[in-house]
Amino acid sequence: MSPLPVVRTVPDLRAATAAWRRDGLTLAFVPTMGALHEGHLSLVRQGLARCDRVIASIFVNPTQFGPGEDLAAYPRDEAGDAGKLASAGCHLLFAPTADEMYPPGAATVVTVSGVSGPLDGEARPGHFAGVATVVAKLLNQVRPDVAVFGEKDYQQLQVIRRMASDLDLGVEILGAPTARAADGLALSSRNAYLTEDERRRAPDLAAALAEAVLALRAGVPVAEAEAQALARVKAAGFGPVDYLEVRDAGDLSRMGPGPLPPGRPGRILAAARLGRARLIDNMAV
Numbered sequence: 001m002s003p004l005p006v007v008r009t010v011p012d013l014r015a016a017t018a019a020w021r022r023d024g025l026t027l028a029f030v031p032t033m034g035a036l037h038e039g040h041l042s043l044v045r046q047g048l049a050r051c052d053r054v055i056a057s058i059f060v061n062p063t064q065f066g067p068g069e070d071l072a073a074y075p076r077d078e079a080g081d082a083g084k085l086a087s088a089g090c091h092l093l094f095a096p097t098a099d100e101m102y103p104p105g106a107a108t109v110v111t112v113s114g115v116s117g118p119l120d121g122e123a124r125p126g127h128f129a130g131v132a133t134v135v136a137k138l139l140n141q142v143r144p145d146v147a148v149f150g151e152k153d154y155q156q157l158q159v160i161r162r163m164a165s166d167l168d169l170g171v172e173i174l175g176a177p178t179a180r181a182a183d184g185l186a187l188s189s190r191n192a193y194l195t196e197d198e199r200r201r202a203p204d205l206a207a208a209l210a211e212a213v214l215a216l217r218a219g220v221p222v223a224e225a226e227a228q229a230l231a232r233v234k235a236a237g238f239g240p241v242d243y244l245e246v247r248d249a250g251d252l253s254r255m256g257p258g259p260l261p262p263g264r265p266g267r268i269l270a271a272a273r274l275g276r277a278r279l280i281d282n283m284a285v
């Protein structure tokens with residue numbers, strides 16, 4: 001297997017993608033922050049199923065981390081990631097420096113109101129402005145036909161969909177199902193922070209959400225299903241739970257407290273701390 005070509009500047013990226021576009025090839029893009037796992041590789045495979053070429057990026061974006069968050073500790077392994085991307089069939093890696101992405105004087109921030117507001121928007125102020133800004137830049141730099149994002153970061157996916165539509169970016173935003181370990185834990189680069197004991201308890205978050213989904217589908221009121229799931233998560237030893245809520249699957253407005261109205265797709269979303277890790281998960285209801 002030949003090594004994955006890596007470009008680090010926007011002009012080099014543009015040269016590579018322009019050549020493909022001249023040849024009439026379609027481009028899929030998978031933006032990441034590295035520390036890649038099977039979930040990321042499944043996004044690459046989704047891209048390959050839709051387009052002729054897949055470009056991935058690795059950039060640990062400082063503007064989406066708040067003060068006191070894990071920017072410095074975030075796992076980094078570019079060489080290992082490049083090997084995984086190559087074996088998944090990726091054609092090009094864009095791995096810019098922070099100066100390439102945010103040259104001195106950069107002053108533009110993309111904010112998306114509405115969907116950015118609740119949940120992680122409250123728990124991590126400024127996070128979605130950082131995400132929307134870097135994703136808008138990456139989409140302009142790569143100019144793909146399709147960009148693939150995991151549903152694990154469901155609120156992020158909705159923010160990016162809104163932003164791409166509002167800014168007429170002309171790219172199809174594809175949501176890919178959450179990849180899970182055999183015991184149900186959603187795959188995440190931050191799972192690396194879990195101790196052995198925490199890793200054994202971590203799947204309780206997904207189990208609590210799955211139980212709530214069944215209860216909601218059986219007509220249990222939203223407030224009751226949320227309370228039961230919250231109690232299970234706390235009993236499993238999770239620390240502060242930032243949120244565990246049923247929301248409208250599109251605009252993320254609050255649903256409940258009564259039973260789910262028929263025909264309105266919902267999503268149950270949770271974020272909770274387990275030791276050093278802050279785990280997030282969500283499911284369709």
Ligand code: PAF
Nearest residue numbers: 031032033061131134153
């Ligand atoms: O989901 C991620 O890894 C990041 O938020 C993204 C989309 C690459 C933007 O930095």
